[in-house]
Amino acid sequence: MSAPLQTCPTGAMIIGAEPVIGTGKEIRSSDPRTGAALDPAYPTASAEHVERACALAAQAFPVFRATTAERRAEFLERIADLIDKRQDLLVERAHAETALPRPRLTGEVGRTSGQLRLFAAELRAGSWQGARIDPARLDRVPLPRPDIRQRRIALGPVAVFGASNFPLAFSTAGGDTASALAAGCPVVVKAHQAHLGTAELVARAIAEAAADTGMPEGVFSQVVGSGTDIGAQLVRDPRIRAVGFTGSRQGGLAIAAAAAARPVPIPVYAEMSSINPVLLLPAALGSRGAELGAAFVGSLTLGAGQFCTNPGLVLMVEGPGLDAFTKAAADAVATNPGATMLTIGIADHYAAAGDAIAARDGVDELACGSRSGDAAGGCARLLTVDGARFVADPGLQAEAFGATSLLVRCADIAELTAAVSALEGQLTATVHADEADHPLAAKLLPLLEERAGRILFDGWPTGVEVGHAMVHGGPFPATTDPRSTSVGTLAIERFLRPVAYQDVPAALLPAEVQDDNPVGVWRRLDGEPSRDALATESAD
Template identity: 45%
Template sequence: MKVTGEMSIGRVSRFGTAGNIKAFDPRLGTEIEPSFGIATLNDVDEACTLALQAFESYRHTSPETRGAFLIRAADNLLALGDRLYERAVSETGLTVERIKGETARTAAQMKMFADVVRHGRWRHATIDSSDPARRPVPKADLRMQKIPLGPVAVFGASNFPILYSVAGGDTASALAAGCPVVVKAHGSHLGTSELVGKAIQAAVEECNLHEGVFSLLIGHGNAVGEALVDHPAIRAVGFTGSESGGMALVRRGAARPVPIPVFAEMTSVNPNFVLPGALRTRAPDIAAHFVERMTAGVGQMCLKPGMIVAIDGVGFEQLRGALAGTLSAVRAETMLSRGIYDNFNREAKRSREGKTSVSIAKGTAPKGRLEGQSEIFEVDAAEVLAAPELAGEMFGPAAVLIRCESEDQLIELTASLRGQLTMALHMESTDLDLARRLIPVLESKTNRILANKFSNTVEIGYATVHGGPYPATSDSRFTSVGATAIERFLRPICYENLPPELLPPALQDNNPLSLWRVRDGELERR
């Protein structure tokens, strides 16, 4: 499969006519052939209209058909092999091992959603039986299931060219829910997006689905994205990116004549709290692992640990020294794009200029273009409480060490933090009392709490939660990774006193889909 610069609108591959754009190799500082055609507003309208036309047939596909489609898309993705890996490496500067790992995880995620579809628990099929003899008012027959919202717009992420992009969790969960998808490719990996988009496009055709089930658009600037969110056929949006970008889409979705939800994953520092027992006994080990995870992928991961917090006392200077010693050997590496590189340096400058901020260590000096130099700053908790921006995200290989005076100040600092994707406790058995005080505060700030581990990876499974209170996400009730990510693109519908002939299969008495259901408050085995 060759990169042509074309987008996919239904079954048609087309070169956009609203202008040209090329991908960029951040290692070499050069543009990559070929040129990509930018979508017109008519292209956006055509893709969204096709998606709406596909919705009725696609949402009624059988579990077997929809599951087979997701598996075929996953297999097509894997079959791209070296063509995909080479293109993604050239567009991102990431290693081939990283790209291979992302591709395997993306395919596994799609296949997991195939199982989710087939199991059918996402429907939440529930039956309350009628009781005509009940007095004083007869009890009605009530039956509820969840159904898909409609076509979904997905915005590819910059930092995960496969796993959070064209075939990522937003797309996979929306397709699993029965929603056609229109993706806007991210400008940082256009060729990668085209290859993955063609793999899904081929799966649509191979499974004899309506062509509007999937489309991929190329945009530059805001015009295509804004037109996608505004289009009346679009019923929800999935986004991974900056807080400013995410909230602009949230506001735009809310301002439509018919408002729609925008599920945006945005910003997180992922604090690590080193409690006194762990600080006394494991400071060097914790520091070494913190630096390793903080600098992985040049710090350009949504789960990068970007803050480490401890109470001044036995072990603090050892922690500080170990962080500095470990970081000083870290080599500067190429960042994903000029924009990310420039933003990182602005964010690091902000941290460097705090009144009590001290740069305790830097990695090796950059030698090439767009290389991010690792750095750790130290700042007193009192200043962070007075200037909360010092606890903000630095998207890149930098972090902050916060020194607290007491347990009470540690609790106060934690309560002052913004919403996070994750928070981690490093603790020993002697720290249980402090941990008990901290956990209720952590629960108010994050959707994922870890103990004695770091958070720059997320397991893709049934219990996975990848979300959190604002500004980690725009809606803390949902996850963007894991089986329950499908919930974002569903809504409940209740049928009251419908005759059996009109009931959907999931709610018929003979249970033709063999679902696990709740009947009269009890779990009913299929």
């Protein structure tokens, strides 16, 4: 038996069932308010530690993927229960490491456990298995048709790189881990340096849940590293079969390039960069410009602007309401007290990226909020440019990860359309439209569909529902793979592949494609969705 798992951070990684102290250079998370290094120190993993985590994951894989959906659901629910039980501890540690407000972190604990429970429910519902049966047709001419059945199986061990901005919901037990475990894939997490203690606490909860529910050793590990060595080793390890990543464009592209260069390339699901355009259509702008301006800044400054879906771009046409919107937004930004960003590095990058946009030809600064005196302080910032310039200068689409937004004033609808057409891929696109705007919205909608994973009307993109219909993804550079989502139940499909069974004897068939449908899943029988048993041919 392993030593009893602790509930306060000790500086350990989790490798298989065991807490393990690294042997490399010590790293620490720090308090973004003061820059002070936090205890405990985390000695980084050696190459042997990563090797062992991958070896254990590969060893766990055949056992774990063969567990029933019900058993994996219980595992996920147990993780959720332990995370909920340790809410206070998690919130305190995450608050120390990220300076995110406690209510936001409390919500994030609930989101994290809720997400795990949603995948448990999805596992039991079973549509994810993609079961299909084309029964034999022995009387077909010229040749009889064989019996063919299909289901999806897990890809293999998955490497997960957590996000800086959601220390819980997009990190150690976040959406990537939850969907990979649901699919039957063991997970090796590289903990984010910005919240090592939170990561350790969550990793311990996962390891404890794995032990409680009898999951094989190696189903989950978490390693700690600084720089890119440990991450690169993970991505290159032949036993790793897919990667989930949330972070910078630079980081995502480096991982995707490493994965493509492997002797056996693997899928990379990297969520990277998005400026989340907001379109204010003329009637809406005219009828509620000032109101939109204030609400926009509320979304812009939420979480110090550090949401992947932060509205970094506003597109509108010169006309009634534009000045009212601009004034209201500028006033709100100017009086914004500023906020502590997640890390000093993020705050530095944010300031530099905003300066770079502000320095481009034709860009004017409309307003700048206060900067908090904290080490990682950041200030809200509003820039503006005209539509023609925006269309001509792709550099204006750079992401400044934080509360900076660029207001684009288009001369007319044609210029607005050109600006939309010039957009790179996005996680979201938001439209504010009154009923009189609907004909224009109908024309713009197809352009937005081609450029974004989620389109929302008359709301704000920050805030991502976790459900069945959510898409948190989108064309490059929002992600490296627009065919999927990292939030919501569809995310499980990222870690599955189809297998067909031809004339496989009944006794050897997986449960979900057996004639009598013992697990009660939805299947396509000769193409038609059904939960019925397969009508078997009369024996006489």
